[in-house]
Amino acid sequence: MSEEPVKFTLSERDIPTHWMNLLPDLPGEPLPPLSPQTMEPAGPPDLMPIFPMALIEQEVSPEPDIEIPEEVRDAYKLWRPTPLFRARRLERELDTPAHIYYKYEGVSPAGSHKPNTAVPQAYENARAGIKRLATETGAGQWGSSLAFACSLFGLECEVFMVGSSYDQKPYRRSMMQTWGATVHRSPSTLTGSGKAQQAHPTGSLGIAISEAVEIAAGREDTNYALGSVLNHVLLHQTVIGQEAAAQMAMAGEQPDVIVACVGGGSNFGGLTFPFVREVLKGRASTRFVAAEPSACPTLTRGSYRYDYGDTAGLTPLMPMYTLGHDFVPPPVHAGGLRYHGDAPMVCGLVRAGLVEARAYRQNETFEAAVRFARCEGIIPAPEPAHAIRAVIEEAEAAREAGEARVILFGLCGHGHFDLSAYDAFLGGKLEDPEFSEQEMDDALARLPETPAIA
Numbered sequence: 001m002s003e004e005p006v007k008f009t010l011s012e013r014d015i016p017t018h019w020m021n022l023l024p025d026l027p028g029e030p031l032p033p034l035s036p037q038t039m040e041p042a043g044p045p046d047l048m049p050i051f052p053m054a055l056i057e058q059e060v061s062p063e064p065d066i067e068i069p070e071e072v073r074d075a076y077k078l079w080r081p082t083p084l085f086r087a088r089r090l091e092r093e094l095d096t097p098a099h100i101y102y103k104y105e106g107v108s109p110a111g112s113h114k115p116n117t118a119v120p121q122a123y124e125n126a127r128a129g130i131k132r133l134a135t136e137t138g139a140g141q142w143g144s145s146l147a148f149a150c151s152l153f154g155l156e157c158e159v160f161m162v163g164s165s166y167d168q169k170p171y172r173r174s175m176m177q178t179w180g181a182t183v184h185r186s187p188s189t190l191t192g193s194g195k196a197q198q199a200h201p202t203g204s205l206g207i208a209i210s211e212a213v214e215i216a217a218g219r220e221d222t223n224y225a226l227g228s229v230l231n232h233v234l235l236h237q238t239v240i241g242q243e244a245a246a247q248m249a250m251a252g253e254q255p256d257v258i259v260a261c262v263g264g265g266s267n268f269g270g271l272t273f274p275f276v277r278e279v280l281k282g283r284a285s286t287r288f289v290a291a292e293p294s295a296c297p298t299l300t301r302g303s304y305r306y307d308y309g310d311t312a313g314l315t316p317l318m319p320m321y322t323l324g325h326d327f328v329p330p331p332v333h334a335g336g337l338r339y340h341g342d343a344p345m346v347c348g349l350v351r352a353g354l355v356e357a358r359a360y361r362q363n364e365t366f367e368a369a370v371r372f373a374r375c376e377g378i379i380p381a382p383e384p385a386h387a388i389r390a391v392i393e394e395a396e397a398a399r400e401a402g403e404a405r406v407i408l409f410g411l412c413g414h415g416h417f418d419l420s421a422y423d424a425f426l427g428g429k430l431e432d433p434e435f436s437e438q439e440m441d442d443a444l445a446r447l448p449e450t451p452a453i454a
């Protein structure tokens with residue numbers, strides 16, 4: 001057996017004690033969200049009907065670090081710290097001098113990074129006396145994670161699952177039900193927002209969010225939980241990057257480039273923010289690459305302006321790259337990347353030139369995922385397959401430059417419930433749905449008048 005390590009593991013004692021808040025590091029004042037009723041800056045009172053105060057405080061906190069409650073760290077022990085791998089076999093397959101590392105979040109009970117925020121969100125809602133959480137899910141990863149977290153803290157969980165994913169992944173539904181959740185196919189006929197969208201039977205994350213927010217806003221004992229986009233969600237995910245930094249130090253290397261996929265921005269933010277802080281403080285010069293689908297190219301083709309987080313326009317408007325809140329992306333298998341907007345914090349970094357965004361077609365991402373699986377064993381979820389595609393490009397560029405660049409990427413989930421997509425790819429039947437510029441322009445034309453963003 002060679003002496004070369006493949007896995008870098010930490011002990012339970014090394015689970016971070018604090019989440020890392022990048023908000024105070026960002027240049028300038030953060031742009032406030034806007035109230036959907038008045039189009040004026042939204043404050044905590046606008047969020048109180050659907051979120052507990054502890055999470056609202058985290059959303060706007062100016063503190064650089066926020067302590068993780070003991071109960072949450074205890075629950076994190078069920079799967080954290082997660083392993084960091086050196087992809088030595090992939091390096092050999094690609095014949096690259098690059099050193100490729102990946103942080104694997106698929107070891108969580110739900111199979112992705114999403115429980116990192118589901119657990120603190122369920123915890124804070126239970127502490128605030130809430131009885132039920134309503135949410136949306138795209139790929140099924142977030143719904144499963146929240147169902148799992150609700151089962152830990154005695155909460156009921158109601159999930160609106162995007163229609164195309166509901167049909168593609170019936171066992172994700174079984175998983176949520178196993179943890180005690182109720183699952184509805186979205187658009188449903190249970191809400192006004194769902195009834196208004198019956199013409200879009202494949203659904204979208206935006207529609208499912210509207211349905212869940214409508215349920216939460218209408219019931220005193222029910223709150224809403226979002227699996228991405230918001231500052232507090234990205235904050236919770238920084239346990240990934242903090243552990244990765246410690247593990248890269250164990251490996252004796254620093255990443256030259258960090259890659260992750262972006263749907264709403266939470267695994268990207270979680271992995272990169274601790275490293276972005278080092279760059280903003282002038283202590284590192286790491287590059288960051290965000291990978292997204294060319295069928296839903298928010299960061300690469302979207303417009304930077306205020307937009308709603310959901311289709312019906314019930315949520316505050318956020319400053320972000322957007323394809324338009326009622327744009328319905330074609331049904332690619334990476335359901336978690338089918339979102340019209342992205343986290344304002346990630347969008348701000350793209351806008352500032354600190355993060356480079358790239359878009360990939362569905363078939364090229366599955367080709368990369370299969371190549372990865374045949375070297376490293378793990379079958380990636382379709383979402384991180386986008387990151388793997390970008391990593392292969394980076395590794396090839398390193399080979400052409402003859403440089404041993406260090407690449408770190410987020411393998412944010414496994415694809416065990418996505419095998420129908422692999423089936424389609426392996427059978428040569430996977431499509432590359434087209435993005436329609438015209439549909440985006442039409443959706444952008446329907447946005448309300450809001451202040452221009454400088």
Ligand SMILES: Cc1ncc(COP(=O)(O)O)c(C=O)c1O
Pocket residue numbers: 112113138139140141142227228229261262263264265266267268335336337381383384412413414
């Ligand atoms: C496995 C996986 N990766 C990525 C994403 C995209 O979300 P985010 O950009 O917030 O990480 C999702 C969302 O559901 C997901 O399930």
